Amino acid sequence: xxxxxxxxxxxxxxxxxxxxxxxxxxxxxxxxxxxxxxxxxxxxxxxxxxxxxxxxxxxxxxxxxxxxxxxxxxxxxxxxxxxxxxxxxxxxxxxxxxxxxxxxxxxxxxxxxxxxxxxxxxxxxxxxxxxxxxxxxxxxxxxxxxxxxxxxxxxxxxxxxxxxxxxxxxxxxxxxxxxxxxxxxxxxxxxxxxxxxxxxxxxxxxxxxxxxxxxxxxxxxxxxxxxxxxxxxxxxxxxxxxxxxxxxxxxxxxxxxxxxxxxxxxxxxxxxxxxxxxxxxxxxxxxxxxxxxxxxxxxxxxxxx
Amino acid sequence: xxxxxxxxxxxxxxxxxxxxxxxxxxxxxxxxxxxxxxxxxxxxxxxxxxxxxxxxxxxxxxxxxxxxxxxxxxxxxxxxxxxxxxxxxxxxxxxxxxxxxxxxxxxxxxxxxxxxxxxxxxxxxxxxxxxxxxxxxxxxxxxxxxxxxxxxxxxxxxxxxxxxxxxxxxxxxxxxxxxxxxxxxxxxxxxxxxxxxxxxxxxxxxxxxxxxxxxxxxxxxxxxxxxxxxxxxxxxxxxxxxxxxxxxxxxxxxxxxxxxxxxxxxxxxxxxxxxxxxxxxxxxxxxxxxxxxxxxxxxxxxxx
Numbered sequence: 284x285x286x287x288x289x290x291x292x293x294x295x296x297x298x299x300x301x302x303x304x305x306x307x308x309x310x311x312x313x314x315x316x317x318x319x320x321x322x323x324x325x326x327x328x329x330x331x332x333x334x335x336x337x338x339x340x341x342x343x344x345x346x347x348x349x350x351x352x353x354x355x356x357x358x359x360x361x362x363x364x365x366x367x368x369x370x371x372x373x374x375x376x377x378x379x380x381x382x383x384x385x386x387x388x389x390x391x392x393x394x395x396x397x398x399x400x401x402x403x404x405x406x407x408x409x410x411x412x413x414x415x416x417x418x419x420x421x422x423x424x425x426x427x428x429x430x431x432x433x434x435x436x437x438x439x440x441x442x443x444x445x446x447x448x449x450x451x452x453x454x455x456x457x458x459x460x461x462x463x464x465x466x467x468x469x470x471x472x473x474x475x476x477x478x479x480x481x482x483x484x485x486x487x488x489x490x491x492x493x494x495x496x497x498x499x500x501x502x503x504x505x506x507x508x509x510x511x512x513x514x515x516x517x518x519x520x521x522x523x524x525x526x527x528x529x530x531x532x533x534x535x536x537x538x539x540x541x542x543x544x545x546x547x548x549x550x551x552x553x554x555x556x557x558x559x560x561x562x563x564x565x566x567x568x569x570x571x572x573x574x575x576x577x578x579x580x581x582x583x584x585x586x587x588x
Numbered sequence: 589x590x591x592x593x594x595x596x597x598x599x600x601x602x603x604x605x606x607x608x609x610x611x612x613x614x615x616x617x618x619x620x621x622x623x624x625x626x627x628x629x630x631x632x633x634x635x636x637x638x639x640x641x642x643x644x645x646x647x648x649x650x651x652x653x654x655x656x657x658x659x660x661x662x663x664x665x666x667x668x669x670x671x672x673x674x675x676x677x678x679x680x681x682x683x684x685x686x687x688x689x690x691x692x693x694x695x696x697x698x699x700x701x702x703x704x705x706x707x708x709x710x711x712x713x714x715x716x717x718x719x720x721x722x723x724x725x726x727x728x729x730x731x732x733x734x735x736x737x738x739x740x741x742x743x744x745x746x747x748x749x750x751x752x753x754x755x756x757x758x759x760x761x762x763x764x765x766x767x768x769x770x771x772x773x774x775x776x777x778x779x780x781x782x783x784x785x786x787x788x789x790x791x792x793x794x795x796x797x798x799x800x801x802x803x804x805x806x807x808x809x810x811x812x813x814x815x816x817x818x819x820x821x822x823x824x825x826x827x828x829x830x831x832x833x834x835x836x837x838x839x840x841x842x843x844x845x846x847x848x849x850x851x852x853x854x855x856x857x858x859x860x861x862x863x864x865x866x867x868x869x870x871x872x873x874x875x876x877x878x879x880x881x882x883x884x885x886x887x888x889x890x891x892x
Binding site for chain 1: 699700701720721722725726730731733737739740741742746749750751753754756799800803
């Protein structure tokens with residue numbers, strides 16, 4: 284295999300791995316926007332909480348209390364992180380978002396998401412302190428080799444888990460009664476009510492799913508990012524860019540845009556240097572907004588969510 | 589369920605026809621009464637023998653829906669003031685009136701899309717004033733909204749599934765109901781896997797109607813079913829409405845086209861600027877000079 288081809292393949296692979304991480308973060312944002320037309324500024328903090336949950340459940344609970352080997356502990360911690368995200372999403376929706384939404388105002392819940400974000404960040408700061416934790420995945424050390432292409436077991440794990448999550452979400456949306464009802468709510472909330480669909484319940488469900496995805500993303504991102512109470516914000520800006528490039532509320536577009544941004548980032552690192560990553564991504568975002576403000580696949584726009 | 593289906597399809601047309609005729613006759617005899625004060629009259633006999641006693645149906649002639657002094661508002665702006673009306677079991681009742689008279693608002697209030705800020709709404713004896721839309725559907729009220737409002741990116745079949753959301757735990761029942769709807773509206777079968785947004789206006793109206801019927805409502809509310817449709821399709825839709833009614837479902841109909849509305853219904857209410865200004869049997873209303881002048885245009889005595 285010629286070197287240049289190997290290099291391109293290598294960077295594409297790295298890009299897909301990065302992209303999968305972004306997609307997991309961005310999907311929750313796009314899901315919430317698609318169903319209830321609301322931007323959730325607290326999404327980053329659900330990612331952070333997922334990362335911390337994974338860290339503590341892997342490094343303390345699973346290994347010390349349950350005595351599991353590192354690899355099993357990390358895999359288990361992914362589920363803990365999802366559960367923590369889902370639970371927190373449920374609680375915050377019940378305590379803050381739902382009561383505000385019932386007053387029939389769109390702005391108040393939006394601002395409340397900023398408030399929740401501040402609350403969660405400072406809560407974690409008080410609990411975990413400002414010093415970064417070092418969260419190592421046992422899979423990072425294992426390197427797999429395919430000809431001249433190398434990748435870590437961790438990146439393989441990320442791609443597999445992301446594929447499962449995306450596939451599961453897709454199947455849920457397409458083939459279950461509840462998933463179809465979610466799509467109905469996203470298309471016409473009032474008429475969904477006329478079908479006997481309780482949209483309050485489905486909106487709560489949307490937030491739980493989105494938060495579980497954020498928790499999952501946190502568990503996978505934990506070993507990659509600098510784990511502090513503000514860790515989520517380092518990826519959330521890029522996730523917002525991806526959601527916009529993909530067309531707000533459009534799931535397919537978000538997945539494509541996420542992978543695309545990951546690949547562009549990998550090649551930027553290779554050819555231009557890592558300092559230019561954000562510049563390239565956001566120039567792309569601006570170009571996108573100028574040329575096609577409704578997103579990547581708006582032309583043959585199938586549906587939101 | 590199967591009873592409802594058989595009544596739906598295999599009713600001999602002659603029986604239905606004669607029933608309608610006798611209704612027309614008996615109503616004509618009382619045509620001298622004032623058209624404004626007969627709101628609570630007994631329903632026409634055409635439904636007393638509708639032979640599909642599906643388990644949800646009470647005795648014919650019982651009060652099904654009752655609005656008592658209902659006021660509905662958009663923000664601070666009242667759109668309906670002091671609406672008092674009844675729908676009896678088995679009836680078709682029409683609300684007519686010009687644009688902005690509050691007909692659609694009244695229907696939205698009945699379906700729970702708007703909460704009454706004064707007055708009371710009772711359905712099958714129970715106070716439903718505070719119920720939300722999805723709860724009213726479970727109580728037996730379905731609304732075909734103005735402008736059809738099909739879910740554009742769901743397929744025709746998925747739209748029907750949404751209509752049967754209350755039976756989601758009972759898949760055979762949903763499948764059976766969908767089969768009935770496709771039997772009833774063959775075009776929907778042809779288009780079953782298409783996104784509903786790609787359907788023509790008439791097909792969308794049929795889908796919206798079928799979708800509402802999926803919940804097996806006791807009271808079917810229709811908001812402007814003829815809006816923007818070709819006359820031939822409107823005729824089809826109104827034939828379907830009559831059939832649905834004969835199978836035992838009561839109907840509350842809002843219709844801009846007063847002639848369709850009065851021809852199809854047993855009783856009617858006339859709304860003007862958010863108030864009921866006249867009510868009575870449709871034959872009486874058709875004979876009322878005010879109604880003729882305002883809503884029926886060139887309709888002359890003896891016509892229709």
